[in-house]
Amino acid sequence: MKRIAATALGAAVLTALTAFGAPAAQAADHDIVVVFSTEFQNLRVYEIPETTKCYSLPLGAHVLSNLTTKNVAIYADPFCFTLSLSVAPNSGSHVTPIAGSFRV
Template identity: 55%
Template sequence: MRRHLLTLVLASGAALGLFQAPAHAAEGTVTVFETEVQPLTVYENPRGCHKLPLAAHVLTNATDRPVRIYGDPFCLGPSVAVPPGHGSHVAPGSGSFSA
């Protein structure tokens, strides 16, 4: 019984992507504009999931890889890809991106 449980746990982890090889960081910057009175938020060589600032309004991708924008703070669910050299409006209040 334990062997079957361990197999089920490992298979579930693999299906969820928990055991993937670590991704290489994107080279470049992701910049987030919030408002005219706040400084830009800049992520250097981003890797993994990053929660967007609360008042995020525009994200620009100046990395060498696509960046994915999510509607939740955990990089789960549907996403939109922003190619290198492009930008996108983002919904304020929640959300995240991964590179």
């Protein structure tokens, strides 16, 4: 009886790990930019399409992670006018917590 319970528990754990692991592998197929603001807010994830677009950073933004294959330009204003710095692919940077923006 103990062997059956151990086998069933092992199968349940394996199923749970497989189910929860699938979205992480799927996210790697997309170009994404992730913005961390505070410990009390969820990460903001931006799926980047092929066309260039200006994205406003959330208020309180703290760190931007570039998980794309292109450079991300960070701007000091919310309209992508005042270029501040560029973040290389698979890199990150601190950003100012006031309203800024980025473009891929």
